[in-house]
Amino acid sequence: MGQYTVSTRKNVRILLVGDAGVGKTSLILSLVSEEYPEEVPPRAEEITIPANVTPEQVPTSIVDFSSVEQTEETLGLEINKAHVVCIVYAVDDDDSLDRITSHWLPFIRSKCNASLEGDAETEPETEAAGECLRKPIVLVGNKVDLIDYSTMDSVLAIMEDFPEIESCVECSAKTLHNISEMFYYAQKAVLHPTSPLYMMEDQELTPACKKSLVRIFKICDIDGDNLLNDYELNLFQRRCFNTPLQPQILDEVKAVIQKNVPDGIYNDAVTLKGFLFLHCLFIQRGRNETTWAVLRRFGYNDQLEMCQEYLRPPLKIPPGSSTELSHRGQQFLIAVFERYDRDGDGALSPEEHKMLFSVCPASPWSYSTDIRKSCPINDNGWVTLHGWLCRWTLMTLIDVVKTMEYLAYLGFNVHENDSQLAAIHVTRERRIDLAKRQSSRSVYKCHVIGPNGSGKTGLCRGFLVEEMQKLIGKEFKTNVVHCINSVQVYGQEKHLILRDIDVRHALDPLQPQEVNCDVACLVYDSSNPRSFEYVARIYIKYYAESKIPVMIVGTKCDMDERRQDYLMQPAEFCDKYKLLPPHLFSLKTNKKELYTKLATMAAFPRFQAAWILFYKHRLVQLWESAHLRQFGLIAEEHKLFWRAGLGVAAATMIGFIVLKTLNISGSHSR
Ligand code: GTP
Ligand code: MG
Numbered sequence: 001m002g003q004y005t006v007s008t009r010k011n012v013r014i015l016l017v018g019d020a021g022v023g024k025t026s027l028i029l030s031l032v033s034e035e036y037p038e039e040v041p042p043r044a045e046e047i048t049i050p051a052n053v054t055p056e057q058v059p060t061s062i063v064d065f066s067s068v069e070q071t072e073e074t075l076g077l078e079i080n081k082a083h084v085v086c087i088v089y090a091v092d093d094d095d096s097l098d099r100i101t102s103h104w105l106p107f108i109r110s111k112c113n114a115s116l117e118g119d120a121e122t123e124p125e126t127e128a129a130g131e132c133l134r135k136p137i138v139l140v141g142n143k144v145d146l147i148d149y150s151t152m153d154s155v156l157a158i159m160e161d162f163p164e165i166e167s168c169v170e171c172s173a174k175t176l177h178n179i180s181e182m183f184y185y186a187q188k189a190v191l192h193p194t195s196p197l198y199m200m201e202d203q204e205l206t207p208a209c210k211k212s213l214v215r216i217f218k219i220c221d222i223d224g225d226n227l228l229n230d231y232e233l234n235l236f237q238r239r240c241f242n243t244p245l246q247p248q249i250l251d252e253v254k255a256v257i258q259k260n261v262p263d264g265i266y267n268d269a270v271t272l273k274g275f276l277f278l279h280c281l282f283i284q285r286g287r288n289e290t291t292w293a294v295l296r297r298f299g300y301n302d303q304l305e306m307c308q309e310y311l312r313p314p315l316k317i318p319p320g321s322s323t324e325l326s327h328r329g330q331q332f333l334i335a336v337f338e339r340y341d342r343d344g345d346g347a348l349s350p351e352e353h354k355m356l357f358s359v360c361p362a363s364p365w366s367y368s369t370d371i372r373k374s375c376p377i378n379d380n381g382w383v384t385l386h387g388w389l390c391r392w393t394l395m396t397l398i399d400v401v402k403t404m405e406y407l408a409y410l411g412f413n414v415h416e417n418d419s420q421l422a423a424i425h426v427t428r429e430r431r432i433d434l435a436k437r438q439s440s441r442s443v444y445k446c447h448v449i450g451p452n453g454s455g456k457t458g459l460c461r462g463f464l465v466e467e468m469q470k471l472i473g474k475e476f477k478t479n480v481v482h483c484i485n486s487v488q489v490y491g492q493e494k495h496l497i498l499r500d501i502d503v504r505h506a507l508d509p510l511q512p513q514e515v516n517c518d519v520a521c522l523v524y525d526s527s528n529p530r531s532f533e534y535v536a537r538i539y540i541k542y543y544a545e546s547k548i549p550v551m552i553v554g555t556k557c558d559m560d561e562r563r564q565d566y567l568m569q570p571a572e573f574c575d576k577y578k579l580l581p582p583h584l585f586s587l588k589t590n591k592k593e594l595y596t597k598l599a600t601m602a603a604f605p606r607f608q609a610a611w612i613l614f615y616k617h618r619l620v621q622l623w624e625s626a627h628l629r630q631f632g633l634i635a636e637e638h639k640l641f642w643r644a645g646l647g648v649a650a651a652t653m654i655g656f657i658v659l660k661t662l663n664i665s666g667s668h669s670r
Pocket of ligand 2: 024041042043044064065
């Protein structure tokens with residue numbers, strides 16, 4: 001089974017209580033020695049069974065209780081330390097059965113409540129504190145060798161009244177009947193508890209369980225028709241249990257659903273209702289571990305929350321490296337997009353976008369104020385596949401943790417049978433790029449800096465639209481600071497992120513994170529004589545000594561160019577500092593080469609010669625064919641690896657097969 005299908009609990013502590021003489025000590029010794037001990041001490045020593053010999057592969061301690069040797073106070077402490085309590089009665093002794101309700105269950109509840117109150121005042125959270133109110137209980141009827149009837153009916157009635165009872169079992173220490181089962185149930189009550197999944201009183205799944213299963217259903221519904229067909233069920237089965245689903249079993253499962261909930265099957269496929277019913281049935285038949293295995297495979301912890309390790313696996317990013325989507329990450333996101341682009345128009349409408357993120361707690365960005373303003377959209381204002389990948393690329397660079405979280409919510413880990421780390425590519429360190437004067441990255445960050453009103457936002461937005469003229473005169477009131485699109489640099493697609501650095505006051509210093517980027521675009525308004533001074537100051541103060549490539553851009557060049565009130569004119573300034581001559585830009589002329597230029601500078605840091613060659617002589621062809629290949633600038637093809645499947649068929653719980661419930665005689669489990 002996969003890495004996430006097991007409980008996170010590292011050990012299990014089982015306590016046996018019950019009246020004197022019911023056989024607690026005998027049960028423990030029978031389990032350990034596999035034979036019935038004629039003579040037993042009042043109390044067995046605490047034993048710990050190593051993980052590899054327990055059915056759930058978890059080290060398990062078994063603790064005996066003896067009223068002769070121990071006080072009530074010690075018992076209270078033991079109850080709190082235990083993860084599960086087995087209340088033992090003797091099937092031939094009605095008094096011991098009655099005492100379950102008259103004494104033991106209320107006593108255990110009172111001890112747990114007392115400990116909770118105590119905890120609040122004295123110590124902070126203990127491991128047991130949170131779960132105390134619902135300490136799981138297993139009822140154990142010992143000495144079945146002495147009778148020829150069953151006490152199950154009375155016990156089932158007790159179970160109705162006490163939801164903390166997870167299961168019950170009849171056994172005999174003497175004949176060893178159901179002994180290992182009894183300890184297995186106890187272990188299971190801890191590792192695969194019923195109460196987070198199922199409300200006994202209402203005979204229904206808990207809201208949290210239902211919510212999680214709805215998400216799982218949606219993720220597994222690959223073609224998005226709200227049904228799980230045979231193919232999807234098979235894939236689901238393989239992902240959760242690493243085994244294929246036998247066609248005959250699949251038919252049986254569908255027949256069971258059809259019989260119980262007629263609208264659980266539609267067009268020979270399982271509906272959401274049918275899927276939920278199936279899990280309800282697993283639990284009712286005591287096969288919680290099946291539902292738990294599914295939930296854990298999809299990232300849920302014992303509290304049915306998505307666990308941290310699943311959402312945010314540790315990722316090492318050396319300083320100077322950046323994060324991009326890997327080929328697999330992109331393929332996954334394309335598949336998700338296509339699945340939710342229901343009308344197949346190559347764009348996500350607000351409705352489709354909302355549906356897509358319905359398997360997440362919220363959308364990672366707002367549709368109207370973010371995604372539509374930060375990446376390319378179609379004429380309807382809807383995000384295209386290209387825009388969609390751009391937006392993810394942006395998030396991956398600036399907030400990779402969020403990308404990993406959302407990939408997990410969207411089911412990447414399940415689909416790829418791996419963690420989201422496979423979706424992320426960590427680039428090599430920037431200092432290596434600098435030393436080699438070329439970069440292997442494909443996403444670059446450009447900071448757009450300039451005085452108020454110099455046209456920064458227009459320049460950024462111009463990157464996203466076909467016709468920049470339409471932006472002239474627009475007021476850009478929004479908090480969106482990043483715009484992303486792709487450009488071709490020497491025949492390769494590179495993503496360029498433009499970050500609009502908002503300067504409120506000319507004298508405000510820039511923060512390091514505002515300065516650091518792959519290329520800086522310093523913008524002045526060529527029609528305003530007081531505009532260049534700010535740019536010159538910023539350059540001298542922050543960039544003259546840095547290794548960051550800088551481009552000076554004079555905007556609004558469709559208007560009359562004015563002489564700048566500064567000791568040098570922009571062209572002289574650039575000459576003096578060995579910068580490329582100022583690039584004159586206007587939204588009116590609708591020329592996109594500025595963005596290519598910026599991306600090229602970012603891709604070839606400290607390689608002025610290349611930029612100048614590129615721009616002055618336009619020897620693109622030459623560079624592409626000769627030097628670039630020679631320098632290895634053509635990125636490596638993405639290599640896809642097929643992982644050899646570790647086909648270890650764990651012969652334990654197999655999803656649907658459990659419908660064929662093991663019928664352990666004399667036992668009943670929730
Ligand atoms: P205290 O330690 O006094 O609380 O009792 P206990 O619950 O530990 O019971 P113990 O194991 O000492 O067993 C009490 C008696 O019941 C002994 O004489 C056992 O031999 C007998 N006994 C225990 N289990 C079985 C069983 O499965 N079948 C039969 N027939 N007798 C049993
Ligand atoms: Mg004893």
